[in-house]
Amino acid sequence: MSVTFRRLTAADLPLLRSWLQEPHVARWWNHETSPEAVERDFGPAARGEEPSEDLVVTVDGDDIGLVQRFRLHDYPEYVAELTPHVPVPVEAVSLDYLIGDPARIGHGLGPVVLREAVEDTWKNYPQAQEILIPVVAGNQRSWRSLEKAGADRIASCHMEPDNPIDPPLHHVYRFARATW
Template sequence: MITWRRVTEDDFPLLRRWLAHPHVARWWNHDTTPEGVERDFGPTARGEEPAEDWLALLDGRPFGLVQRCRLAAYPAEREALAKVTSVPDGAMGIDYLIGEAAETGRGLGSRMIRAMVERTWPDYPDATCVIVPVAAGNHASWRALEKAGLARVAEGDLEPDNPIDGPAHVVYRIDRPGR
């Protein structure tokens, strides 16, 4: 069973290591210096940012990271996404990674995504859906989202996380059950 705990500043060395792994760096493209990780994750860890960073744990051991937010809390990103697909009020967004290369290809990504989506409904009673844009070339991410129950709803151009990628993205979505 996957359990969760919020990222704290004590986790920054782990995040630095994960973000430096080639399989993560290819898609996340983060500054892995102590200053860069502090800049990118510190405000959220301290509650100064409206997003949440969660470590996914299996048998008490961290294996992945999920970032979750209300899309309305980030108007520029929401507006860009709305040019590609419908973004209803109450829409949530997630981003995710599996930290160690040895943990990839085992189904943990789809399990982690599914677990966070299932957690989102009670955590955010007004959440209408979860929307996830993915760089078009990230086929492993597509498969994880599909196995987690999300459906592709759009394709379009968005600003890439990694400048080596073009703007082409695919967008996945899952609606709150019963909607």
């Protein structure tokens, strides 16, 4: 299986919008999906105006999902939310991810994509020693994928959930370069 990543472009926004509308994605991403909202929230990264990267995940030539990657310290509000619970090294990176194609859910693809995303992060962010990923505790599929990919749960704590219907309990996972 070949997993690759490429930068999201403006031409990808309709596909991303369709993924965000899928029930298995909408439940956890809780994102407004009008064309204007998708452009507003993802267009700046696609144009290189944001420090984050939105990467289309391609598996065996098919676009199947998205990985967002960013240095945590580029977003002080995330650091402020995490710091009371875990140390956040200056060069730490975070990932957010989705498999948008419903035909690809439940086949073990999540851990494979995450491992490849971690490898790609170590290559493209040579100063990063850790990847920290908070996940709402109710999203068991997501945190089990992190565990299967080799992440360690380093904390369970209350944080503001993306979806207001979720309780605040989150698990924080870490990939450490030193033990990868």
